[in-house]
Amino acid sequence: MALRMCPHGYRQPQPLISAVSFTKSASRSFRFSVRSSIPESGQSRKLVLEVKEKLAKDYRSLPLGKYGRDDEEMILWFLKDRRFSVDEAVGKLTKAIKWRQNFGMSELTEEKVKRVAETGKSYVHDSFDVNGRPVLLVVASNHFPGVSPAT
Known part of the structure; x- marks a missing residue:
């Protein structure tokens, strides 16, 4: 079983069609037009x-x-x-x-990111997602809000 998580706010792309119209002609055929x-x-x-x-x-x-x-x-x-x-x-x-x-x-610096990464809260998975991007896994049991070496 695999679990795939998407970043907050990600939506599936919707078709960029604003208007679709059908018109029926006398010969009972339909004409289809799309306006982008x-x-x-x-x-x-x-x-x-x-x-x-x-x-x-x-x-x-x-x-x-x-x-x-x-x-x-x-x-x-x-x-x-x-x-x-x-x-x-x-x-x-x-x-x-x-x-x-x-x-x-x-104010986010590479040093601050490294310090948080060393806590073991998250790590980059060996595999990539379907779009070839690195996958960041977060271990929730290692996260304690307000307790971080970067703050």
Whole structure:
């Protein structure tokens, strides 16, 4: 028996189809048409800029730079994740940036990760997942919240 765990927030990719229509012609045959919800590259660039403007106007306290409110690559990722809905992307993106601030991701160093890894709480499995990525196994019995050499 195998147990496969996915990172929090992972969803199966959904088909990117926004509208499907069937029309019946006089000869009783059906015509099928599909309209994609993926915008063209020029449109996605406009959406990224729109998100950046909203973040600059409404969330000035969020940091700038990589993984900040002006990181266009990350903004595009959140737009794709929210099916190019600007409002939903802004909401999810602000939560993610605030989480990174509260968790202290900018202070995370290789040394801190090594110290936690030496506790035996987790280890990298010898095999890879179906997408060729390393698998991190967490041993729950070795985890004691609040007790860590990194803190």
